[in-house]
Amino acid sequence: MHEAAMMRGAVQEALGQMSAADGTRITRVVLVLGASGHFTEDVARQHFALNALATPAENAVLEIEWLPATYSCFACLHTFASVLPPEAVTCPACGGVALEIGHADVCYIREIEVEKPSVASEFTVPAPLHVSGGQS
Numbered sequence: 100m101h102e103a104a105m106m107r108g109a110v111q112e113a114l115g116q117m118s119a120a121d122g123t124r125i126t127r128v129v130l131v132l133g134a135s136g137h138f139t140e141d142v143a144r145q146h147f148a149l150n151a152l153a154t155p156a157e158n159a160v161l162e163i164e165w166l167p168a169t170y171s172c173f174a175c176l177h178t179f180a181s182v183l184p185p186e187a188v189t190c191p192a193c194g195g196v197a198l199e200i201g202h203a204d205v206c207y208i209r210e211i212e213v214e215k216p217s218v219a220s221e222f223t224v225p226a227p228l229h230v231s232g233g234q235s
């Protein structure tokens with residue numbers, strides 16, 4: 100499916116960004132999706148979880164930002180943008196039926212947060228013992 104392929108690509112992209120940042124685990128992903136009717140939030144989350152399974156992105160918090168699609172009203176030709184599912188969109192000017200005239204088929208990672216391996220402080224050698232005096 101189209102959505103599955105897009106989301107698989109997004110997870111791959113997130114994992115690539117994680118490696119580039121020397122991370123070992125992804126804690127948060129901000130995903131940008133075009134509101135085009137392909138995805139609902141539930142579907143997007145399901146596909147993300149499926150593709151992230153058994154990868155360092157598995158438990159990442161997914162945040163979705165929707166890019167609005169453009170609609171034009173059949174009745175009054177008013178043009179407007181909406182992030183609602185196409186079947187729920189009506190013209191804000193006259194309440195008429197609106198037709199989607201343009202959308203960005205977008206699915207990309209805007210931001211990730213990664214967890215890095217904790218750097219062990221190798222140089223905390225015990226301070227040299229100062230043998231004090233000893234004279235009596």
Ligand SMILES: [Zn+2]
Nearest residue numbers: 172175190193
């Ligand atoms: Zn209208």
